[in-house]
Amino acid sequence: MSRVISYTRFSTRRQAAGDSYRRQTEAALKWCKQHGHELDTTLRLEDLGVSGYSGANAKRGALGVLQLMTLEGKLEPGTILLIEAFDRLTRLPLPDAYELLLSLVNNGLTIVTLTDGKVWSKRTMSSLESFLLSLVTLYRGHQESEYKSQRLRETFATHRKRGSREAFGSAPGWLTRSDKTAPWQIIEERAESVRKVFELAAKGLGGKAIAKIANEESWPVPTRLNLTGKRWHAQMPGQLLRNRAVLGEHEHRIQTHEARAEHWRGRGTGIARVDYYPRIISDELWHRARAAIESRKIAPRRDRHYFNIFSGLLFCGHCGAPMQRKIERRGWSRAQLVCADKVAGATKCPTGAALQTDEHLLLAIFAEATDMLGSDATRKIEERIAVLDSQFKRLRDESERIADAIATTGGRVTALISKAEQLQEELLNCALQRETLAVELALTDGSSAELDVDWISDARDMLYEISDAAREARASLHLRIARLVETVWLYPYEVAMIRFKNGLMKPVPLPPKQLPSRAKPEAKYHKPPARKIKPQPLQMMALRGQLELPEPRRPAPALQHQAAPLLYEPDAPGAAQEGSGGAQ
Incomplete structure (x- = not known):
């Protein structure tokens, strides 16, 4: 006796709550009972909520599995496949649909359509009548879906033109x-x-x-x-x-x-x-x-407490590799600043202590940019400039996308042209506002601002404190530094070189390496620092402007998703739809 299997499909999730699944499974059981067969339930071929109009059931669904099994000979010739109708199997265009049908029957399957009780096999389809009937049935299934899909597209296009919200049901979760x-x-x-x-x-x-x-x-x-x-x-x-x-x-x-x-x-x-x-x-x-x-976006953030306020800015002065921050919970240095190549075993670059680096760098940056880090008025101007820069970038990207859409549609969509003109006007206004703020910032006498010692002291204390308030303060401080500083080259215990975004280069002498007993006056066995300090050759070269700096090895930028070309023709009969891809 031939093996009997069934294939069940419906197109949308909404149909799961309807009668489609029950109707198809009961029809298969009824046919088996009438013809003295037993339905094989060990092989469940079901595409529930999968489109036959798009061919998704054949590409990644159970129908694709069935095709592969027939090609590999895993189903015996003469196996009977029960389907409700051809449109359950596929609603693809006629050439693709007929190729699918022939591939199944030519590999030994006998297909039974339960709505009309017809049998489709390699022998029966040799008849001209059966051949033509199968063509007409497959064609009718595709045309029915195409017609319904077209009507849905026109309906959604009409609602979009009117600005209606009734046809579009989904919204954000709030x-x-x-x-x-x-x-x-x-x-x-x-x-x-x-x-x-x-x-x-x-x-x-x-x-x-x-x-x-x-x-x-x-x-x-x-x-x-x-x-x-x-x-x-x-x-x-x-x-x-x-x-x-x-x-x-x-x-x-x-x-x-x-x-x-x-x-x-x-x-x-x-x-x-x-x-x-x-x-x-x-x-x-x-x-x-x-x-x-x-x-x-300068660098990915890895420390959850935001201790590294120089994240993405600090590089090894000896080789140009990024400096990694290794937190020390108990040590005096708070953290070790280690060359990434040294961590990988590629170099032997020296390591520095965060406690003897962070404060000196912060003081040097603060001295050059009191207007950003210490003055509320100028800090607000800088924040407004940063906001305008972000807004300008968003407008420029959107303008480029609209320009691509206009080129794709041949300028036939007046709404896109109006949008492009509006964006150009907004870009101009944004640029003018930024220029005004830049002039206002330049006129601000930042040099007259005094160094806020209390602010520096508070900043130093919060650099290593574990609390929500300190974490937010460090995150905010990192943002301000990143807007001002381009690169910091570190030669541990000797010198650091800071390059600001305005092109200024500033050397920062660092204290030499000392034992905790010498560096900490409160240490139990404190010894005063040595009177004679050895000269630091790199420090002297930096102060004379003779230090050659390596190229910083920054991480490669992440690949950005390229927006697809925009196609929107609201006046065309085939305008795009918002909801379903069409009746399937």
Whole structure:
């Protein structure tokens, strides 16, 4: 007796709550009972919520498994495959659909369509009548899906033109509404979680640190698809910080099968709808957070307490490799500054003590930039300039994407042209504001500001303190230093060279290496420092401007995801859709 297997498929998750699955499985059992066969349930071929119109069931579903089994001869010739109808098997265009059908029957399968009881095998399909009937049936299945898909595309395009929110049901997790015609309402406790994320990011904390705080303080998770329960995962803060829905914006995305093949979220239309959602973050806070993120891109953050305020800036003066900070919980030096190549065993570059390096570098930077680190007025100007730089970068990137979209559509979409003109105007205003602030900053007499000894003392104390307040202070300090300093070359116990972003080079003499008993007056067996200190040749060369500095070996920048070309033709009959990829 021939082996009998069945294949079950429906296209969308919504159909799981309907009658499709029960109808298909009961039809298969009924056919087996009528013809004296037993259904083999050990091989379950099911594609539930998988499209046949896009071919996903053949590419990565159970149908693909079935094809592979027939090609490898794992199913005996004469095996009977029960399907409800050809459109359960595939809704691909006729050439692809017929190739699929022939590959199954030519490899020994006998297919039975349960709706009409017809048998399709290599022998029966040799008949011209069966051949033509199979072609017509496959063609009709594809055309039906194509027609429904086209109607959905036109419906969604009409709703987009009207600015309607009724056809598009999903929204960020901090919003809710009773039905599709009701206005969005803010879930305040979730919105407050989002605001806290932006505030901490603006202070310089990274995504992992923010997620840790959120879990410790049990913040509500502000996402719509909450797959982690009440737990924040490390990527969640970063996702929120990139989501412009917090500003009330929404960009409709093309959700056709072709677009989703490029990216799981589909393809953006390039046109942001302002005031689409209720705003929960101000423009000022958004840009402050973005400016902080841009400053933190110098190097990945690894120490969770943010002890390394020179992260991404400090390099070995002997070989140019990054300097790593090895924390010491009990030692006098607080931490060891070690050349990365020495850690790898490639060099024997000397190691330095953080306690004899951090304060001297901080004093030197502070002396050159009191206006940034000590003066509230000038610090606010610098922060506003950083915000404008972030805003300018965002506008420029968006302008380039719109320009690509205009080139792709041949200038036929007037909305894109209007958007491009608006962006150019915003870019000009942003540049003018930055220039005004730069002039204002230049006129500020930073040289008259006195060195704030109390501030330096407080900064020195918080450099090694373990507390939430100290961590936030160190993160903020790192942001300010990164906006001012380009590179620091360290020759442990001799000299450091600081290159500021304005081109200034400054040598910083460092104290020689000493035993803790000599360096710490409060030590039990304290000995005064030696009267004669050996000359430091590198220090003398640096002071004379004769020191040759190696090229700093910075980490390669992460590959940026390239935005797909924008295709949006709202006046065309095949305009992109927002929701389903079409009836399948």
